[in-house]
Each structure stands twice: as C-alpha cells, then as structure tokens.
Amino acid sequence: MAAEWKTQPLEEVAELTGGFAFKSEDYSSQGRFILRTLNIQADGSIKLDDAVFLPEEKCDLYRRFELYEHDTLFVMVGATLGKVGYIRRDILPALLNQNMWRIRARKGLCDARYLQYAFRFSVTKTLGWASGSARDFVRRDDYRTMGIPVPPLPEQEAIADILGSLDDKIELNRRTNETLEAMARALFKSWFVDFDPVVAKSKGRQPVGMDAETAKLFPSSFVDSEIGRVPKGWKVASLGESTESVKGLSYKGSGLSDSGMPLHNLNSIYEGGGYKHKGLKHYTGEYRNRHICQPGDVIVANTEQGFDYLLIGYPAIVPKRYGEYGLFTHHIFRVRPRNGSPLTNHFVYLLLMEPSFRDRVIGYTNGTTVNALSPDGLNYPVFALPPKDVIQCFEHQVAPLFERQNALHDESSTLGEARDCLLPRLLSGELAVPTSKVA
Numbered sequence: 001m002a003a004e005w006k007t008q009p010l011e012e013v014a015e016l017t018g019g020f021a022f023k024s025e026d027y028s029s030q031g032r033f034i035l036r037t038l039n040i041q042a043d044g045s046i047k048l049d050d051a052v053f054l055p056e057e058k059c060d061l062y063r064r065f066e067l068y069e070h071d072t073l074f075v076m077v078g079a080t081l082g083k084v085g086y087i088r089r090d091i092l093p094a095l096l097n098q099n100m101w102r103i104r105a106r107k108g109l110c111d112a113r114y115l116q117y118a119f120r121f122s123v124t125k126t127l128g129w130a131s132g133s134a135r136d137f138v139r140r141d142d143y144r145t146m147g148i149p150v151p152p153l154p155e156q157e158a159i160a161d162i163l164g165s166l167d168d169k170i171e172l173n174r175r176t177n178e179t180l181e182a183m184a185r186a187l188f189k190s191w192f193v194d195f196d197p198v199v200a201k202s203k204g205r206q207p208v209g210m211d212a213e214t215a216k217l218f219p220s221s222f223v224d225s226e227i228g229r230v231p232k233g234w235k236v237a238s239l240g241e242s243t244e245s246v247k248g249l250s251y252k253g254s255g256l257s258d259s260g261m262p263l264h265n266l267n268s269i270y271e272g273g274g275y276k277h278k279g280l281k282h283y284t285g286e287y288r289n290r291h292i293c294q295p296g297d298v299i300v301a302n303t304e305q306g307f308d309y310l311l312i313g314y315p316a317i318v319p320k321r322y323g324e325y326g327l328f329t330h331h332i333f334r335v336r337p338r339n340g341s342p343l344t345n346h347f348v349y350l351l352l353m354e355p356s357f358r359d360r361v362i363g364y365t366n367g368t369t370v371n372a373l374s375p376d377g378l379n380y381p382v383f384a385l386p387p388k389d390v391i392q393c394f395e396h397q398v399a400p401l402f403e404r405q406n407a408l409h410d411e412s413s414t415l416g417e418a419r420d421c422l423l424p425r426l427l428s429g430e431l432a433v434p435t436s437k438v439a
Helices: 056-065 112-123 140-144 153-192 196-202 345-353 355-362 388-427
Strands: 006-009 014-018 032-035 052-054 072-075 084-086 094-096 100-105 147-150 235-238 243-247 261-264 281-283 298-301 303-305 315-317 326-328 332-337 370-373 382-385
Touching (some): 100 112, 315 345, 332 345, 345 388
Antiparallel strands (some): 243 332, 261 281, 303 370
C-alpha cells in the first residue's frame, strides 16, 4: 500500500491561516471563545481555564478567524513553539488568536482528522528551522512546502479511525477526571464552606442527598467566630495547627537524570492546581530525609514568575504511579497532616483549592520579579475545622473519586503510548491498515 502513497506539500492538501491579534480591552466574560496558545495542552487538547471571550456583536468582523471541528493548530512562536492542537466540537464556536496557524484540510484531498496525525508526524522533523533572537519562531513559508504523506482517502480515513479511537478514549478519560474533580470540590464546598447540611437542619429540613446517619454528624445551629458563622461545635483553627509544611530540595542541575529518584518540581503542578505528569524529573544527587515525599502527599507551589497568581499557592497530590518514594524541590512545599490531626490529604488539597481560602494563603506572598510564598502562608490562614467523624465520613466519599482519577490517568497513559507507537508505523506505511477499513 505504501508504494501507492504520495508525499505532497502541505499547502496542496491544506489551507494555512494565521490568527488575529485580538486586543485585551475587547475581551469579555461572555461571547465567542478566543483560543490562545495557553489553552493548548501538551497532549493537543484544549482547556478553557483562563478563557477569554469576544462579545457576539463584534464577531462578524472576524469570521475568517473562526475555527471548525477537526482543525489542526500549530504554535509558531514563543516558549511553546511546536505545540500542536486539535479542535473538537465541544469548544466551538471559537476564534483563533495570534501566534498560531490554523491548518485546515482541503476537502476531497485530505481527511481532516488524518491531517492532524500526518502533520504531527512530519512537523517533528522540521523544528530545526526555528529561528529568532528574542524568542524562537517559524515562518509559514517554511511549512507550506513541508512534505506530508498522502495515501488514498480510504486509507487516510482508516488510519484516522485507528488513532482517533485511542484519542477519543483518552479525551473521554480526561473529561471524566475533570468531572470527578468537580464532584469532590463541590462536596467540599457544600459541607465545609457553605455548610449546607447545617443550614438545612437549622431550618428543620433533611439535608438534600444525604442519608440520616450522615446528617446526624452535623449540628443544627451556628455560632459566631472570627471568620463569620461556623457550625456549633466546630473550631476555628489555623492550617499550621493541623499540618506541617516543609520546603524541598535545592538541587543541582548536574544531578538531573533520565533515571534516579522521581523529582516533583514547580512544573509538576498545573496552573489552577492538580498534578502535571509531564513535568516530572529524576534526580541522582544528594538529599535529606526531609526532602522525601510519598504517594498521597500534598505539594504546593511556592514560586511564580510575575504576579498573576496563576500557579503560586496551588496544590497537587503526588500520584502512586511514581513509586513509594520521591523528592520535591525548593520551589514546592510538602504539606502533611500532623500526627493526631483529623485532617486527611484530600481534605488539605481541597481546602487549598477553595478560592476563599487560597486568597488568604497568597496574601503571604512577596517578592520583586519572582513572587514567593512565605511559610506563614501555610501556617496562619484559618478555617472552620470539623470534628474527626465528619472528616472521616467526607474522606470515605471522596477517596474513591481520586482513586478513579488515578486509574483513568494510568489507562490514558497506556493508550497514549500505544498511539505514539502506532503513529509512525501507520504514517510511514510500515503497518498496513486493515482492509475492512479501506473498503
């Protein structure tokens, strides 16, 4: 089959169009999503975190920058040069911002989904063309003539079907994990921020969605405190009373390696919180026992370039998949419940993810060009501390959600490895697609 394939210039099978430099003063909280480079994730998916929008009444002026389902995106300038994105229906309607190309398959010549994989396969060989002074960039003209393997359309569709089925499952797992996270955060907010069960009982009602045994754990009245009304019998406590925060290893670059101890670092935490697996490093240098972390430990970013507060103060939970022991860098605090504390790691993580509490934490940041979180930020902020039996009941409900998250991520990693192994073999014609897919 591969003998029948052609290699054609990208411009013959696709249209290349740049984005538009939308002005920040035109952004709004509603309207048409403006897709920026920061919305493209390492796996090509699009996240709406920190999304900005253009009011609908202005969108007619920018129709030529509209994105369609199955468009391929390519970041052509800056620190994320070479990142490839893929447009799914759920993020539309959307407009393309500057510093990216929209690569759209020409109908009848190239299958839109196949083009994404063919472009990924071909572009990795050409990024040596990147050039620039202040920041790297690539020229569109360099890519117009880039060779793309173009088998007959039925084979394109079959290849896209094979690879796409893996990516569809990975995307489903990603969305499911977002839902699981949202469920845990919603339950935390209901019980420990809005105190919904206590509010319901104070009005003589059964808490919604809660069994009678669980409802018994909550009081039916409030008392005044330094942070406002809190459930009767609960205490106002500082985070430092129940947890211990330790700063990590100030490591040497010479100790970084492809093997050694897993080294969780600033790039291991997503902006907005959560563990970023692609950021993991490994270390073979010296360390002390206090620099060791274990699966389930909460780590918190304590450093950020600038003062946008996109990362600093946000937590992540160390996954099980990296072994029983790991290290964490000086850009991170490890936060553990103290011996005898009723708190759990999941409670601490969700507390730090709660916006109202995080505002208190980042109030202890300081610096000039680099913003740093003082240890006081994880010691002094206060919250309403529930009794142990309430926290244990909460842990019983949320722990399975986090366990499911980890299992789905591990499954996605396996699927991603299979896709990455298949992609070059399929795109080179080494591995023939099943004939039933080509008919």
